[in-house]
Structure formats: structure tokens, C-alpha cells
Amino acid sequence: MSDSKNISIKDVAKHANVSTATVSHVINGTRFVSEETKRKVHQAMDDLNYRINSVARSLRSRKSHVIAFLAPILASETSNYFFMSVAAGIQSVLKQHRYHLVLSDSHEEEEYETDEIRMLGSQMIDGLIMAPSSRGLDYERLFGDYPVVYLDRVPSDSERDCVVVDNKTVSKEAVQTLIGKGHKRIAYISGPNTLTTTEERFAGYLEALSEAGLEAASELISMGEVSLNSGYKLAETLMVHEPTAIFVSDNVMAMGVMFYLQEKQIHVPGQVAVVAYDEFQWTRITSPPLTVIEQPAFELGVKAAEVMLDRIDNADAPVQEHRLNAKLIVRQSI
């Protein structure tokens, strides 16, 4: 069943009466080989059931064809499906270029994150796409000699390619829509304001209010841990101050908010309107269906992967920043 000895390019060469160079060139199509010889080589490869050793190839060619994606993606509790969609986008383009994707979970914690970066080492990946969990950390110190593309979030002093979402514009639009419907007491729920994304969303919220001549009431603004429970709790404490609308800047927290409102039989949008971040299938089956901000998650991944491949091909090209637009999907919750 399994050949005890691994058969290599040498065995193939011998079996086909050619040199290893020729075999290699046949495999990679990297120089002209006569049809006749090609045939012999392919025959030999079939006969011996040859499989290329990509590790040896990587060592010699200094390319692993592996891209790592580091984000808070797998943690089971706070499962943020957003990054899974991103991963799907990344994979879709990597696959076309015969690259592999290795997933690392940062748990949204600096320690896990640095640990993962260290584990990735230097030569095992050709590039790193990451959603940094912190803005302040000196990531550069940790990176190996591979290109890095920041996704969704960007550390403060980054000189790297990045692809992000235009959070401010869409958040502003969402809040303006609420204002347009007559809401004046619009609450804001989000995770800790430590990420660029969160900050931008908040900025959009504030700007919409101020442009409408409304004041941002501090008792209507609450930030906490990103989790269903936390969303539940924050909704609970917020409702005491009688908002007529809630803007939730995170989809996991949004579940918590909806959980609370439903449990307490608070009518949406009658008693309180809700608009939340992220369009996922579940947002369509709450009652009522949620008004959401749809981030181009898949496209974010696609773009990041493309930028990464560009960067690999051309290390000296100017740094790119891509800002993708998000979309407000209005449903019955407002």
C-alpha cells in the first residue's frame, strides 16, 4: 500500500533516463523539453506514483505558497462570522493562484496574537494577512521577512498595505436614517473603543448627531466586551434611559441586544428601533428582520488576497490603502 521509501525526482529521472533537471523542468514547464522526453517523464511519474515534495521545493525556491490569515476567527464563544466570510474571500483567490491558506486565531488577545505570529516563523509563510487586535503593539518587531497586509483594522503607525471598510460613512448614514425617522434619543452599543473600526463607527455616529443638532448623551453610549451576554447586559442598562433607537456596532452584541428585547417583550421597532452591524442570515429571521449594515466581508478578503499577491510579485510597489464601501440594508426593525 504505502511505499516504504519515498520516491523522489531522482528516481523518476533514473526511470526515464533523463536528468533531474529535465524532470523538474517538465514538472514546472520552466524550459523547453521535447514532446518525446516529456512523455517519458510523465510515464515514469505515473509508473512510480511520484508526488512532488513541496517542502523541498519551498526550501530551494524560497517560496512556500502559503499565506497566513490571523484574526479573531475561530474562538468558539464570541464567534464572529465576519472573519469567516473574509477567510472565504481570501481562499477563493488564493486557490486560483495555487496558494494555501493557514488560519490562525488571535482570540482578539495580544498574547495569543504575538504567540501565533512567532509560531508562523519566518520562512514557512510567504505572507501574512491580519486583523490586528491592538493598535498600539509594535507588530513590526514580530514579523518575519514576508509582506504583511492589514485587514479591517490598522495599527496606528502602519506603513503597510491595508484593506479596510469605510465605517464612518456608513455608520453616519445609518444614524442619519434613524434621525430621519424622527429619532432623537439614539443609543450606541459597541465593543471597546480600541480598534480603528470601532472608533470610525463611533465617529460616524457622533457626526450624524452633531450635524443634526442633536447632543450625544453619555448615558446612551455604552461600550463593553464583545459577546452575546455583554450585548444583553448593555441593552438592559441602556433601556433604563429610554432610547427610541439603538445602534449596535457589532453583530455578536446585536444578538445579545435582540435576545434581551425579545425576552422582555420590548417591541421592535414600536418601542425601540434597532440597526446593527453585519448582515448574516440570522438577521433575516429575527422578528422583525433587522436593519443592518452589510460589510463587504468576502470582498474584503478577496481584495486583501489580491493585494498580497501583488505585493509578493513586487516588493517595491508603493503601499496601497483600499477602503471598501459598506451598505445599509433597511428592514423592519426601524
Place this chain on the structure above:
Amino acid sequence: MSDSKNISIKDVAKHANVSTATVSHVINGTRFVSEETKRKVHQAMDDLNYRINSVARSLRSRKSHVIAFLAPILASETSNYFFMSVAAGIQSVLKQHRYHLVLSDSHEEEEYETDEIRMLGSQMIDGLIMAPSSRGLDYERLFGDYPVVYLDRVPSDSERDCVVVDNKTVSKEAVQTLIGKGHKRIAYISGPNTLTTTEERFAGYLEALSEAGLEAASELISMGEVSLNSGYKLAETLMVHEPTAIFVSDNVMAMGVMFYLQEKQIHVPGQVAVVAYDEFQWTRITSPPLTVIEQPAFELGVKAAEVMLDRIDNADAPVQEHRLNAKLIVRQSI
């Protein structure tokens, strides 16, 4: 910023006045080295900012410390969060053993799947954990010389380790619970009956019915594509035949079912009771909260990873089959 030349173990050795062997042994702790020498080596590594080349290591040691997980996990449309939880479980144990996880998506299609297996090659991974999309395919032909652990599903003639869920027992229990509540017309919705899982679930359904002396009405049994839309459609056509309860054997389809019931204002459980597969956060915030079957997804991943690591250590150990129990969580939807 970036050293033009990659510094290797040789450079470290020279700088520390020792041999490459000693450096290697210091790094890996694989033979005794005096404290003094260790210090020198560490010093040199720091001075030169040495980073190990894991590719070279893999080539020589014939171990990549990479495990691949192949499942329908990333496809954006039919996002089945189940496998993401599994992946989280896998990762949690791999991480402890300093293994990496590469994710491959099978799209639940044979072609994608075989393509991915081919791409993984032979030497780049130390093992493959997979949820096969088909029962009939001759996977053995595709595999390289690494151990394989089947997860969640098993091809018909497998002689490999596997870790699966006891679907039949829990499905039976769920249907029995419905019967206990007086239901006699219990509909069944699922994906195509081509997977071992689906088959077991169906078997449980049938057995519960027959043991209760109920007949399985064919108009109440419908199988279709696994998607939200499909769930919606199937619910629609099923409702014509006036079931008093619906058993949905897939969480994505369950969303579709709930979507339909809610849109048509069909009261749950008043007009129809619902029990569905998979406990995810969203099942708690539908109205009413869903009664679900909670599969030990994370634990499935954990177990699979453990089995894999065991297998890597001991290729000749007897094949293991692990069958984990699922749990019925009763909520207001029945």
C-alpha cells in the same frame, strides 16, 4: 530593516564558536549542552536575530507540523457554522502541540474536494482531518502518505480512524419528545440523503415513528439542497400537508424554515412545532427560541485532533472510532 541575507544556523554557529550540531541541539533540547555553551548560542541567536527556517527543518526531519482540515467550512453562501466550531476545537489542541492548521474548503463538492487533496500534496502536511462530501469516492487513491482522520462523516469502506456524532440516538430522542407532546404528523426536512450523518438522522426519525406505531408519511418527508432558500421552499411545500411539527436536520435549512414560518405568521409552536439541528447563538433569539440538537462540535474537533496526534505518534495502533453524544435542548419552539 530587513537583512538582505537570511541568517542561518551556520551563522549562529560561527558567531558562537560552536558547531551547527550544537546550535541545533540547543534549539531543540535534543542532547545535553553545557550551560555556558547554551548561553553563548542564545546570545548569538539574539545578536543575529536568528529565526529558524521551519521549511528546512521539515525537509530534513520529515515532519511539517501542519495538519489540514478539509470540510465545507468557508463557502460563503451555505455557511455552515458547525464546521467552524469544529475547526476551533481542532486548533485548540493543535496549538498546544505547536502544530499548525491549514484550512481547505471542499464546498461540499467532490471536484473541489479532490482538487484540494491534490493540492495538499504529500509532504506538506503531517495529517489530514476531513469531513468527506461523498460516501462513494475512492479517497484512498488521493491521499498521500499521511494519516487521515474522518470527522463527522465516514466513507463507506473506511479503515481509518474517525470521530463522529451519535446522530441516530439523538434524532430519535427528539422525535420521541415531539411524539410525547402528542404530535402525530411530524415532518422531516433535510439535505440530500447522501451523507452518513443525514442517513443516521433519518433512521432515528423513522425508528421513533415506527416504535410509536406511527406511519412515516412520504408527503411529510422532504429532502433538498442545503441552503436557506431551500429550507424556505421545503417548508412552504410541506405546510400544505399540515404537519403539526417539523424536524429540520440541518441548521442552515432551519433558518430557511424559520424565515418562512415567520414571514407567513405561522405561530410556533401553536400551529407547528419546530426542532432543528445545531445550537448556535441565533437559535436563542428567534421567536420563540428554538428547540435544538446540540452537537458537540468543538469537542468533535478536539477529539479528532487528539486522535490525529496519537496516530502520528503510533502509526500501527488499532483504528479508533469515536462516537460522541449530542444533546437535545428543549426550548419554547415545541
Place this chain on the structure above:
DNA sequence: TAAAGTTATGTAAACGTTTACGTTTATGCA
């Protein structure tokens, strides 16, 4: 017909580790 290309392939040195052996020096024991 000799020189100069061309065409198709071969040779062998990397890539950066790990590891089976060897070697040196110090120590114990009779």
C-alpha cells in the same frame, strides 16, 4: 569546411536543517 549558432539536455551546487557517527578531553578505577 570551419566557425558560429541553436536546440535539447545534463551536472552539480545550493537551500538550512537534523542526526548518525566520530572525536576530544576529563575522570574513575585497578
Place this chain on the structure above:
DNA sequence: TGCATAAACGTAAACGTTTACATAACTTTA
């Protein structure tokens, strides 16, 4: 003292590719 053993480390051959350089056999050219 002489020899065996132990303690600490060194030498160099793999691992399986890729690829710069070389070469042999033909063609063309003048």
C-alpha cells in the same frame, strides 16, 4: 600508570528540489 568510561561537542551526509552553468549534437553561415 594505563585503560575504560563518560561528558561535551564536532563533522559531514543526508532531506528533495531548483537553477546557474556547461555540454553535446545538429544547423546554419560564409
